Amino acid sequence: MIYQIIIPQFSKMLGNLLTIFDRAAMHAETKKFELEVLLHARLAPDQFDLIRQVQVACDTAKLGAARLADKEQDAPSHPDTEQSLAEIRMRIQSVITYLGTFSEADFAHAAERRITQPRWKGKSLSGQEFLLQHVVPNFYFHVTTAYAILRHNGVEVGKKDYLGELPYKE
């Protein structure tokens, strides 16, 4: 299930973000304002702006998968230099492509693996704790905040755009 949580589902949510950014671009064009205004919008003066929310969502997915699979050395580098919608789209697409390189077998020992990161100063979480209490809530936090910034600025997006298609059976 770790694979299902972090690979297909996070890829899907990142793809939904691409659709949401299409709506943002349409909105800016219709209302005749520079899209960059939205890219630097935020909900509070001391909160990350939209570009940074997307960068953190991307890193949470990329590094979450890389650390759980013990493949952090192979993760692509993203120096957080995006300034335009085209660059944001490339960043998201790059992470979707990277997530697509993992297989279920990569996560066979992920739940029990001890996971750490530099800012934790030597402390660690089990893979399952890291996934369920850190990666998942952080990922959805930044995706939802990106959505909320656009929603607050009048972009016509709804819950369906956030959730994407569901595989209903008749």
Add this chain to the structure above:
Amino acid sequence: MIYQIIIPQFSKMLGNLLTIFDRAAMHAETKKFELEVLLHARLAPDQFDLIRQVQVACDTAKLGAARLADKEQDAPSHPDTEQSLAEIRMRIQSVITYLGTFSEADFAHAAERRITQPRWKGKSLSGQEFLLQHVVPNFYFHVTTAYAILRHNGVEVGKKDYLGELPYKE
């Protein structure tokens, strides 16, 4: 892992919401405005207000667990009548208590169970699809939006309040 995703982790996030509401109450008291202003705040005119975001987060957790465990008949009824912080706290606490009644064994067959709800008009998802593509993204969406509404209105909350304590080992 289904139990871990929806019972301890959702309970923890709902508990974090209680802490975040304490901050909201402090903020209203310090700034000398009625807390009800925050309870009815929203990020866009056609978006749910704060009370409704919390009601939906609560229902997503309650009904998610109930449907996955095939115990929907036993779920407590919550008629969405909350108007005050005290009532919102009781709603959240009631769902935390209800989640606490589940055991791992309740979800033994959850991944394969066909799940439906009235608005899907006879269509269904597997339990795993329902959990990963519907319940989890919806739950974090409404918790994060509640947080974002308060953050946007100047309440001093940070990512740590949203995430809660992490079980780091030295």
